Amino acid sequence: MIKILLLALALNTSANTIKDLEKEFLQKGDTLSYYIADENGKVISSNENQNLIPASIFKIFSAYYILDKLGTNFHFSTSISYRGDIENGTLKGDLILNTSGDPYLLTPQIFDLIESVAQEGIKKVDGNLVVVNNFVNIERIGTVGLDDQPYNQSISGFNLNFNRFKSIGRSTQKSIFPKHDGFQTISSQKSLGPGVGFKNQNKNNQDIEKWQYTNTKDYFVEVPIRNSLAFNAYYFKKQLEQRGISTSGIKITNKEQSETKRLNTIKSPSSLDLVKLAMEYSNNLFIETLTLKATNKENLADAAKKMIKDLKIKTKGKIENSSGLTTETRITPKEIVNFIQENANQKFGSHYFINLLSITGHSGSLHRKYLNDDGFEKFRYKTGSIDYVYNICGQSFEKTKRTFCIMINNLQKRKLVDGKNTNRTERLREEAKGWRRAKERFSELLLLQM
Template identity: 25%
Template sequence: MFISVNSIRTLSNWYAHFGAVCLLISNTAFAAPTLTQTIDNALTARCLNKERTAVNIVSLSTGRTIYSRNPQTPLLPASIMKLVTTAAALHYLGPEYRYKTKLLQTGRRIGDTLQGDLILMGSGDAKLVHTDLWQMAQQLKASGLNFIEGKLIADVSLFDNYDRAPTWDVDRSQRPFDAKIGALSLNLNTVAVNLRPGANVGDPLVIWLEPSPAYMRIDNQSTTAAKGNGTAGVRRVDDAQGGVRIVVTGNLPQGDYDRTVLVNVDNPSRYTIESFRDYLGKAGITVRGATEIVNISPNNAREVLEHESPPLSLIIKEMNTYSSNFMAEQLVKTIAVEKVGKPATHLNGLKQVADFLQTSGVSTQGVMLADGSGLSKQNQITAKMMTDLLVMMHNRFDIGPDFMTSMRVMGAFGLHSNRFKNSPAHAHVRAKTGTLNGVSTLTGYVPSNTGRQLYAFSLLLNNNGCGYKGADDVEDQIVNALFLQGDELPLVSSSQLPVTQ
């Protein structure tokens, strides 16, 4: 059989054409999805409510919005509201702001005796802890003071009488996240109930409180069990006579480790001042008068001691790491005190926060601020508002670095680091999470893999049926896509791209 040269050429051309077609089909069939397609795919999850899901992503390197879905739909923020409070607090107070809790006295000091009252004046300090009170008591003792003839007074004049955000439910749990607020607060307004198994099976648990004011007593109904699993329950019971019982039930296994259960307190001012009385006694100072809580200190009171809190930059870091509702609401009232005056109200504080957003150029269309922590279901924010805030704060050299570092580095070694721990973007995401029933939110910053691009993102998943893990998976897919595929986009905005004619 013979094939002519022309036939060979024809076949060659056919095979070349066929190969090109195959190559085209192959490239089309196996091309990797674009960044936009990857995000679109993540948002096809059946558990999402499409109308109640919002995404907005902005390239900080170019200023362009690179992805947007329902960006101006008002939705519940949950705890990402704390980023709004964080930014406003930094703007009004500054990173170096410190609370100053003061000790005042009336009357005069004669030898080792104060012939007058000792006053603890609340500053709204969200970080005042029992060791601070113990240190103040020791300082008084070191000055030679042994006796206080008058009363021990708590001055709570700085804040109004609301011990919660007005939009919160009246019925509250005893869990730490539900702690009340106040001008004079201690240990995040929680008491630590320490539990240790007894030496023998059947022995009651060893229980102690820190701090341990006299009006609180332990009602120990617990036992030590044989080795194995055990569960101890702790609850606070406030009686009609003004006493408080800390009731401990259940059991812990013999030889098990110590446990600490935090229970919030019903009256923060009383808890703080009675704890201070206890520490004064332990330091060797006797207070002969009664305890009193007032809204104004006597005019003749003069300062004895002053305790300074850590700087605001460290307070907001702790607030956002632990997602402390208590700290966020304290900050709202602190803003009100500093900008409007006392007594601080939530309304005045939130008005200042709203003014900060508007004067900073942040979109507030459809936005409603009901508290500082995100616990209220009357809050309404948008994904565009949050990315506007992130972009604006990134560009503020005076407070932007403190704002960014207040967010957890997700997946890095350290506290609360399981999120993104095993993902490509681990240790690169700075973000704040938010969770309520049916609500999952995530807002923050992530770079591209090479670091050439930096993105601000806000993801709001409202009315979702995904559950905690399912919602996290959707959000993680989007953030990981920004990290892995973020370099697909040009480093100049569309308005800066060269135009050819």
């Protein structure tokens, strides 16, 4: 009888504590849904069948699917070759760049490709720089956020430097941008809109990347490229010229080129390494390019739909992409917990899937927040957040292993942020920073109640 009374008191205290946390950290309009299941089948849950916006939690499904379909040792490749004869340093023909969608191609690798041309003795190309796009050509990953958000870039066969350009400068100084024939910037003395530093001016799929901007107080800003295929082709041509190799022009095609001599090939990190990076840094470009390869689809929505169908995941709403950069898709925390429980110990190469997630005390948003002394290195988790959306899902490895998913959305404020850009929505975006901090703290304290 005494044991039963003590248990009842303990459960009641836990319930009261959770209610106290909700009262302290949740606001009007916040929807909380969580599902926590231990290895013995015991479940603690609240509103677990509520479908909410997953944001980057969606990458848990994508990461698993990519490794299941592509394996751990798939590599993208980018190669340089030529067609024709070389006479006294002049190539009587075309220089050919074959692309495949490598999302981790960086300027040092471009220098490697160009150096192989120089070492062949080529100083002038009578023909064109032919860029072969053996992949998709998509303007943006999602429709969420302002136009200049760096995580929402384009995707093509020629992805370079994460498909972002860099702006360096202060409001009192002239800004510095990349300089080549495929890029144009227009300084504006007027505001481009609340919170807007850069506004895209590309129209009718033009080859030249054009952005209007206002001077910013930030010294270093990254802006997404909308036509990565053309922008990066012009960038490559400019780097050739700086190495002393001139070309007649640029030709972009999706047709394979025959009768060529290959000079150099750059391979990306493995699919396993790219997935590790994507999970650690929540990289949308890595996830989307890999899912496109895994599904062999031509657009992000079809690739994501095939992934969801193959994995037999239950979702609500519109499926737009595989990285979670959308407010249209909905899912329940119970569905996520069931997936993690089922696949946590799936082995990919030498790695168990669950260990691809962030670890408390080492990485992710909890790298400096151990929950408590016992929580250090005991949690594997993935977070997903955009303005007024915060989720954390994973497993804890304490005395009893638990799989958890906590989702908090304020759908009313999220809808306002997605609407017309006004001073009000800019204030909401600023307030969202504090909102997220409160939800992070709530989730950490809730995990302690497990």
